[in-house]
Amino acid sequence: MILYMALMCVFSYILSRIFPGIYLRVKKNTLQQYKELKEEDDNVGIFPLISVLMFLLPVVIYSLSNDRLLSVYCFLLAVVGYSDLSSRWIPDIFIYLLLGLSVYSLPTEEVSSSLYAAVFFVAPALLLSAYGYIIKREQWIASGDYYLFPSVGMMVLPEYAAGMMLLALWFTLLLTRWFQKVPLVTVVYFTFSGYQICHLSGWLSFSFF
Structure with missing residues (x-):
């Protein structure tokens, strides 16, 4: 209990020191995104062939797995992927649904490994973003994408x-x-769908653990 209280004190102190900087960076980024959105035209892309391909992949994955939950997850991810392609917009409700489905689908004994997987998945994007921000002073990956990646x-x-x-x-x-x-x-x-198809087809048979 004493250690826990000490850690909370350290955390609260550090947070109080760094929070203003975090807030100002987030505010600046939000205003920049608003400015870019305001300057964009109202043309929304129409990609029927890509749309058909994207929404057929959940059917293929279901035929290989008979897993309705996984198929629904892939369908929702297809909606998000097409929305981002067409309008550079990701509806918040789909982010919440995808996160909820990914958490709900986890077996109790695999929670820790799934959390490791989420960290490993996000890490390369974070490193690239850090490089772009520190070296080039540019934002290479939209901040909203990071709400989706852990799922x-x-x-x-x-x-x-x-x-x-x-x-x-x-x-x-x-x-x-x-x-x-x-x-x-x-x-x-598309990368996730390709992974699922390869995994369900047995083409990914080796493991490092």
Whole structure:
């Protein structure tokens, strides 16, 4: 109890010192995003072929797994991925639903490994963002994407989580050679779906643990 109280005192002191800086950075980022949104035109992209492909993948995953919960999760992630592709907008309700489904689907004995997977999945994106901010003074990944990433990470085995995010980042960087403003969340959706199909088909049979 004494150790717990000491830790809380240290945490509260550190928080009181760093909170103003955190708040100002978040406020500045929010105002910048608002400015960019205000300056954007009202054109919303229409991508019927990509939409069909995205919403067929949950059907493929269900046919391989017979897991309705996983299929629903993939469907909701497809909605988020297409919304980000079409309008650069992710509805908050879908973020909450995806997070709720990922937590609900966790077996009790796998909670710790799923949390590790979420950390491993988010880590490469955080490192890239830190590099972009410190070295280039640029924001390379939208802050809203980080609300979604832990949910996706919890649905992946820990040994593949970091590799999946690295692959998604690589594909995103590759696509930016031909297309402007490739949404990372959309690429993450395809990477996640590809992982699930490979995993359910038995093509991912090795483990590092």
